[in-house]
Amino acid sequence: MAHPTEDKNFRLPTSIRPRRYAATLTLDMDAKRFSGQQTIDLELAEPSQEIILHAIALQLGEVTFRAGGEQRKPASIQPAAQSETVVLRFDAPLPRGSATLDVAWTGRFTEGLRGLYSAGKVAATQFEAADARRLFPSFDEPAFKAKWALSVRVPKGHTVLGNGPVVKEEQDGDHQKVTFQETEVLSSYLIALVVGPLVGTPEERVGGVPVRTWALPEKAHLTRFGQDVALAVLPRLQDYFGLPYAFTKVDQVGIPDFEAGAMENAGLITYREVALLLDPATAPLSVQKRVAEVVTHELAHQWFGNWVTMVWWDDLWLNEAFATWMAFKIVDQWRPEWRMWLDFDAHRASALHLDALKSTHPIHGEVRNAGEAGESFDAITYEKGGAVLRMIEGFLGEGPFREGIRQYMRKHARANAVKEDLWNALGEAAKQPVEELATAWVGQSGFPLVSARLEGRTLHLSQRRFYSEPGVQSGEKWPVPMVLRFEDGGGVREQRVLLRDAQATVTLEGSGDVKWLTANANSTGFYRVAYDKPSLEKLATNIKALAPSERISLLADQWALVRAGQASVADLLDLAGRFGDEEDDSVLDELVGRLAYIEGRLVDGEEQERFRRWVERLLSPGLKKLGWQAAAGEPDRVKLRRAALVRAVGGLARSQEALAEARPRVARMLDGDRDALEPNLLDASVAMVARAGDSALFDTFLQRMPKEPDPATQRRYLMALTAFENPALAERAQGLFFSDTVKTQDVASFAAGLLGNRTGREKWWEVMRTRWKDVVLRTGSAPMLLRRIVEAMGILRTREHLEQVKALLQANPVPEAQQATAQTLERLSQDVALRERCAPEVAAWLKKQP
Incomplete structure (x- = not known):
């Protein structure tokens, strides 16, 4: 009979638990090898003849079990590749109670970006979801929390960072030996080690907690902003949770390949360096906001995830959704002028898009093994999860919601929890049926399309599941917490409704004619709205009365209805035409995103040129009025509006006038003139100029890119290389994909850039198909990068492309990206059908334009 470990869905028995690991690692940085020795304190709930540890590619040496003054050696040490474990079998049962296990082992650094790996000059670990087993023989599941006492021996002259502060440094032969303070109880995926020539900011304290931000010496000048974010948000997080920070220190490190x-x-x-390091003098605001959001997300995890941890990966969303929502909330408190919730809406859009597919998954779905856990790191877990938490908070109120979170934190401190524990705490604090609301949204795939029809002061509502594929229907319902906002004779008012049934009728409070009504006030609800024609016309006429988030939703929902065959693209274009004098940068971003899809997929040749000129007529007056040069003391909102208009007029409409403006500015910027381009214009201008650029410009970007210390600038130049539309240069860029020029972390975005290049696309797609094994090899088998490579194929356009993608992925399945494969094929087939269905309609609409 096969041993249970022969099954890749094997889970560790809970009868043996680790309490403490005391380990010493010795790293050979040149040979990329390591050796280790550790003592694990164990608790056996019952006698057992075997101990099972996780281990991948580790050679176990001496193993000794000790209990009650006796010591025993295993009769056999049997690796089980399927379950990534090693079975230590003993001749007789081991006694219940406390015991210790001594283990010695050796191994190699991992090729790729997980386990212990080389990132240029730095050795770093990445263990989530299940890669601690590549460095330590361990109980590598989140429910097995233990204390960790680590020492590391490395060649002299390196900075060595671990989870705790350094308590002892000593010379040990040719090595320096660094011993860290023992940790709080932690799951194995949260243990970390970074070794290399790193320098840190001076230590600064927040309520006694030392905070430092680290980078390679040539990037040390880029650490200040990330350090300041941590110092600003840590007290706010402590205040929200009502609990002090638990892990003795905060070190933040920029890793060169991640x-x-x-x-x-x-x-x-x-x-990843681009998510931590920047120069505020030259960084676009989007980069600053992204760094602030990521730093806050990771610090929020120190409570939600590290202090209270999910039992198993099916509740990963408990960590990620919460940290996603929390990051926006805290950064919004710190910098209200950044309007972070509008950025949140843009993130949420990707989740709505994904969740409208038949191949979506619930926020809480079955996860049978570590490989499947890796596929859960997507927009449903993060953005939909965050949006549902925001919706529940909006329904319960901020105070009761926070009290529920605090109760949850206190009750499950240092331990593990499941989703029901959170619902119980929130329900208790708010005295509301949270479980009914939450279970439907977390346990069920998809979301509702709410139809809204207004007759006088009576609002008729109905709901059904929304699918982006025309004609698909199913019968699910949700308890939909709706906030209505409308204007009548008494002014603007809000009304809350919980739509539980398939249909409902609501009498609006107040009196007089209703001028306009939005059925998703401030866009806090995770649903789409279809208005009847008169209601839609009222909204379009009173567009300025809507909040920016509501204007974004109006465009996004109408576009979703076009995709689903429930609205015409001509009506959408008429609506878009009303946004010519739009002044809000976030709304302009949404508008440009929708129009870019039409320009890139639904028009060709003459129609494409006609469409570009229509966009130019619509939006270039706004750009002309603003000009390219920022005035002294100009508000961020104005800078961001200009950037959105440059993307629209120069990037999307390909205006020759905009290109003529951008070219000399980019040249001056490359010559070192910091005032040539306002930072928020850098990405759009460099991409626009690269697209029409020559080989001299290509060489400039290629030479500058690896030497550039600022990661956002480096990335800008790297992606610019994929944009050159001169066929010979497009081909040169394709060759770079297989070279060291492109770091492992960047291969997926570089491949996507090449697929987006209109003159190089067909050739690159042919290269991808003929050299697929080499393409996969370039990801270092990193599951996240493999998924992104698969998703990049969604950029392709035609039915022939669709058939080729299907054939490629059928012949060469990517096990780590099964979900991404299904979603990409479904989305691409819908895009192809939309193109075939709507291209004639767009052409007809364009002919009618003046």
Whole structure:
């Protein structure tokens, strides 16, 4: 009979638990090898003849079990590749009670961006979801929390960072030995180690907690902003949770090659450099906001995730959704002028898009093994989860919601929890049926389309599940917490409704004619709205009365209805035409996003040129009025509006006038003139100029990119290389994909850039198909990057492309990206059908334009 560990869905028995790991690691940085010795304090709830540890590619040496003064050696040590475990089998049952296990082992640094790996000059760990087992033989599931006492031996001259502060540094032969303070109880995925020639900011304290931000020496001047964010948000988080920070220190480190955006290791947070390091004098506001949001997200995890941890990966959303929502909330408190919730709406849009597919998944879904856990790190877990928490908070009120969170934190401190624990705490604090609301939204895929029809002061509401594929229907319902906002004779008012049934009728409070009504006030609800024609016309006529978030939703919902075959693209374009004098940058971003899709997918040749000129006529007067040069003391809102208009007129409409303005400015910027381009115009201007650029400009970007210390600038130049539309230069860029020029962390976005290049696309797509194994190899088998490579194929346009993508992924399945494969194929087939359905309608509409 097969041993249970032969099954890749194997889970560790809970009868043996670790209480403490005391480990010493020795790293050979040149040979990229390590050796380790550790003592694990164990608790056996019952006698057992075997101990099972997780381990991948580790060679176990001496193993000794000790209990009650006796010591025993295993009769056999059997690795089980399927479950990534090693089974230590003993001749006779081991006694229940306390015991210790001594283990010695050796291993190699991981190729790719997980386990312990090389990122240029730095050795770093990345363990979430299940890669601690690549460095430590361990109980590598989140429910097995234990204390960790680590020492590390490395060659002299390196900075060595761990979860705790350094308590001892000593010379040990040719090595320096660094011993860290023992940690609080932690799950194995939160243990971390970073070794390399790093320099840190001076230590600063927040309520006694030392905070430092680290980078390679040539990037040390870019650490201040990330340090300031941590100092600003840490007290706000302590205040929200009503609990002090638990992990003795905060170290933040920029890692030169990193798979995700960042990782919340307790006390030692690791980041992709572009998510931590910047120069505020030259960084666009979007980059500053992104760094602030990521830093706050990771610090929020120190409570939600590290202090209280999910039992298993099916509740990953408990960590991620909460940290996503919390980051926007706290940064919004710190910098209200940034209007972070409008950025949140833009993030939420990706979740709405994904969740309208048949191949979506619930926020809380079944996860059978570590590989499946890796697929859960997506927009549903993060953005939909965050949006649902925001919706529940909006319904319960901020005070009761926070009290529920505090209760949850106190009750499950240092331990593990499941989603019901959170609902119970929130329900108790708010005295509301939270579980009914939450279970429907967290346990069920998809979201509702709410139809709203107004007759006098009576609002007729109905709901059904929204699918982006025309004609697909199913019968799910949700308890939809709605906030209505409308204007009548008495002014603007709000009214709350919980729509539980398929249909309902609501009498609006107040009196007089209703001038306009929005059925998702401030866009806090995770649903789409379809208005009847008269209601839609009232909204379009009174567009300025709507909040920016509501104007964004109006455009986004209408576009979703076009995709689903429930509204005409001509009506959408008529609506878009009303936004010519729009002054809000976030609304302009939404408008430009919708119009860019039409320009990129629904028009070709003459129609494409006609569409570009229509966009130019609509939006260039706004750009002319603002000009390209920022005035002294100009507000951020104005700078961001200018940037959105440059993207629209120069990027989307390909205006020759805008290109003529951008070219000399980019040249001056490259010559070192900091005032040539306002920072928020850098991305759009560099991309626009690259698209029409020559080989001299290509060489400039190629030479500057690796030497550039600022990660956002480096990325700007890297992506510019994918934009050159001169066929010979497009081909040169394609060759770079397989070279060291493109770091592992950037391969997916570089591939997507090449697929987005209109002159190089077909050739690059042919390269991807013929060299697919090499493309996969470039990701270092990092699951997140593999998923993104698959998702990048969604940029393709035609039915022939769709058939080729299907054939490629059928012949070469990517097990780590099964969900991404299904979603990409479904989305691409809808895009192709939309193109075939709507292209003639867009052409007809364009002919009628003056």
